Amino acid sequence: MNEELEGTVVSIIYESADGYTVAEIEAEEPTIVVGNMPGLKPGERTRFFGMFKNHAKYGTQFAVQSYESALPHDLNDIVLFLAGGFIKGLGEVLATRIVEEFGEDTFEVIEKDHRELTRIRGVSRRLADSVHEAMKEYARKKYVYSDLMGMGLTARQATAAAAALGDDAARLVRENPYILIEHVRGIDFLTADRIALHIGVGENSPFRIKNGILNVLQKVLAQGSTYVRRKQLIPHVAKNLNVAEPEVNRALLALALAKDVVLKKYYPDQQVVFLASAYRAETRCAARLVALVKTSAPDSIKNLDRLVKKQSGAFSLTDEQESAVRAAVENRVCVITGGPGTGKTTILKAVLNILGGLGLTCSLTAPTGRAAKRMQEMAGTQAATIHRLLEYSYDEDEYNCYFRRNEENPVEANAVIVDEVSMLDVFLFHNLLKALPEGARLILVGDADQLPSVGPGNVMGDIIDSGVVPCVKLTRRFRNAGSIADAAYDILSGKVPELCDDSFEFRECSSVDEVRELLCAEYEAYAKKGVDVQLIAPIKRTDLGTIALNSAIRERVNPPKTGKAEITFGDRTFREGDRVMQIKNNYAREWRDDTSLTLGEGVFNGDIGTVAGITAGTVDVLFEDMKRCEYETMALSELDGAYAYTIHKSQGSEFDVILMPMMYGAQPFLTRNLLYTGVTRAKRKVLVAGSMRTFEHMIGNAWQGRRATVLKRELMYLDRLTNGQME
Numbered sequence: 001m002n003e004e005l006e007g008t009v010v011s012i013i014y015e016s017a018d019g020y021t022v023a024e025i026e027a028e029e030p031t032i033v034v035g036n037m038p039g040l041k042p043g044e045r046t047r048f049f050g051m052f053k054n055h056a057k058y059g060t061q062f063a064v065q066s067y068e069s070a071l072p073h074d075l076n077d078i079v080l081f082l083a084g085g086f087i088k089g090l091g092e093v094l095a096t097r098i099v100e101e102f103g104e105d106t107f108e109v110i111e112k113d114h115r116e117l118t119r120i121r122g123v124s125r126r127l128a129d130s131v132h133e134a135m136k137e138y139a140r141k142k143y144v145y146s147d148l149m150g151m152g153l154t155a156r157q158a159t160a161a162a163a164a165l166g167d168d169a170a171r172l173v174r175e176n177p178y179i180l181i182e183h184v185r186g187i188d189f190l191t192a193d194r195i196a197l198h199i200g201v202g203e204n205s206p207f208r209i210k211n212g213i214l215n216v217l218q219k220v221l222a223q224g225s226t227y228v229r230r231k232q233l234i235p236h237v238a239k240n241l242n243v244a245e246p247e248v249n250r251a252l253l254a255l256a257l258a259k260d261v262v263l264k265k266y267y268p269d270q271q272v273v274f275l276a277s278a279y280r281a282e283t284r285c286a287a288r289l290v291a292l293v294k295t296s297a298p299d300s301i302k303n304l305d306r307l308v309k310k311q312s313g314a315f316s317l318t319d320e321q322e323s324a325v326r327a328a329v330e331n332r333v334c335v336i337t338g339g340p341g342t343g344k345t346t347i348l349k350a351v352l353n354i355l356g357g358l359g360l361t362c363s364l365t366a367p368t369g370r371a372a373k374r375m376q377e378m379a380g381t382q383a384a385t386i387h388r389l390l391e392y393s394y395d396e397d398e399y400n401c402y403f404r405r406n407e408e409n410p411v412e413a414n415a416v417i418v419d420e421v422s423m424l425d426v427f428l429f430h431n432l433l434k435a436l437p438e439g440a441r442l443i444l445v446g447d448a449d450q451l452p453s454v455g456p457g458n459v460m461g462d463i464i465d466s467g468v469v470p471c472v473k474l475t476r477r478f479r480n481a482g483s484i485a486d487a488a489y490d491i492l493s494g495k496v497p498e499l500c501d502d503s504f505e506f507r508e509c510s511s512v513d514e515v516r517e518l519l520c521a522e523y524e525a526y527a528k529k530g531v532d533v534q535l536i537a538p539i540k541r542t543d544l545g546t547i548a549l550n551s552a553i554r555e556r557v558n559p560p561k562t563g564k565a566e567i568t569f570g571d572r573t574f575r576e577g578d579r580v581m582q583i584k585n586n587y588a589r590e591w592r593d594d595t596s597l598t599l600g601e602g603v604f605n606g607d608i609g610t611v612a613g614i615t616a617g618t619v620d621v622l623f624e625d626m627k628r629c630e631y632e633t634m635a636l637s638e639l640d641g642a643y644a645y646t647i648h649k650s651q652g653s654e655f656d657v658i659l660m661p662m663m664y665g666a667q668p669f670l671t672r673n674l675l676y677t678g679v680t681r682a683k684r685k686v687l688v689a690g691s692m693r694t695f696e697h698m699i700g701n702a703w704q705g706r707r708a709t710v711l712k713r714e715l716m717y718l719d720r721l722t723n724g725q726m727e
């Protein structure tokens, strides 16, 4: 519930560069207010809207949602205001003299007749000019902020909008509130729509309908597909926005003419609709891959047969493994896929040996930090994340990441080897292909049976299914019976695996509480022994979701203690010593590495760290790769607990021991694929606790949500075209 507080600002205790402010207020009683209040000044008479909160360390504070402030009337407050530090050269002594001279007319004199100020002893013409300019600037900014907040933006959103859109922000937002979606992080279509309706933008506004369409297309992308059928889209948007279908059709055509969306006819009687960026990524990936397949093969390698045979060390490579090695070195592009223990690492090493022996350089890369680290350990050679290989950078104006490595400035390597390709979305793949140097080999390695990428597209599946790119599937396994790999294969083929206490244990439980207790106790016991243990669960919410399990484990392994600071943000609490995860890519977040004394920017979805300290509302996190970052309160939405996380988030990582709850009934999202991905995260042991019926349901549920993507179709089309099979 919104509360109101009125008072005079006594002092600004803290103000960050982006406007986050802690201030002391003289209200009925002295109060601390916190929130985004850029340019708040001592002396201002202010009405704050928000709510009182109890902070573990700082006691009661008023968290500000929005505020209205006015210039002070009281003479003492005017002195406080003018001497507040924003006018260079004007301290308390001169401010007092000015106010003594001009009294309540002080602001009017500063605005209209500021040279009068030089009458005061100690005030030069230059100082009088700067007082005038500083007050003009103050009024201008204040006007923009209060106008934006008057339209229903919170103080934080108003600050961000003013920073992105400049002095004209209020006018631009009034004309088209939907521009906020693009420029202010955290404002989605629904928020912009609420603001629009509040300021009287009509339901049929073309801005509204166009953004309503783009919003649905963004949601389609977030679910993994890159297009939607027009026949589905139009009625859906019309219903959502409460407008007529012809209006939506008109807006769609306008978007197509502006090249924001692409319309294509993929079915005889049906058009499909893409966001232009998604269409570009899919079709350009296809074009680049076909170009790689069709360009002349790399120079043939002398004595390749002998070289391949030589790679056998303690054992000989099987025929399919030999084919995989050949495919990798003889083609410009190839895919090697196989489940756990089929020899992907063995092949990778053989390929590195052969190419290295020929004096060719190889870049090893993977989609996540953990996957790159694992690749590096297995291959014994340096590997980097794809973002790092492509030298990501951050464009402040666009909130966007861009890559310094691209078609003009490609990666310097004779071969790029990518692991965990199943995790690769079509946008990142497109960027990788752009940065692939002329003449280099691209070797894509992964397990096609894992979950599809979190981001949009079906890169690995589409490439394999198209049959256009050389692909070798490794089928023979080299692990002992009873191993986790065997259990994983059983699951893939729909069989309940053999259960044993050593590597794959199942504990039947009759209640949610029992599962939680058991998993928390196991986690604590393993963690105490220093074992690399991770709890993963199919979902976030519910009693056995990752959020609940995280708190339950935290209370056991990192309980509260006097002197151990903690902070609560929404439904999450962070305590010093907690294991945490960055849950979105933030290319701009600054870090420092105290060991190598380097500074940089960029923290990524899935990066794991520990809360090293909490002071004055700032959380200090030390990540596994020694990057140290500070999170202000507003940025805590980027962090989550990491004692437990979802199976999706665990892709690309491995742990000695995996713990998994299994108690959700027979839900359609509980698929075989999901279980397989979870189980294959474990190196030594999997412990599943819960209901055997759910476990069996998951193994039996071979459903895989099909994504609407066109990489496969485009690959096949371009292949036929370039083979001269089409007119």
Ligand SMILES: Nc1ncnc2c1ncn2[C@@H]1O[C@H](COP(=O)(O)OP(=O)(O)OP(=O)(O)O)[C@@H](O)[C@H]1O
Pocket: 315, 316, 317, 318, 321, 338, 339, 340, 341, 342, 343, 344, 345, 346, 347, 478, 479
């Ligand atoms: N042809 C072979 N003959 C005998 N043993 C083999 C053969 N190929 C691989 N191995 C062994 O099988 C085990 C698994 O191989 P490898 O680690 O290369 O598979 P992987 O597909 O990378 O597995 P994962 O995906 O689980 O990491 C290793 O111990 C490896 O030495």
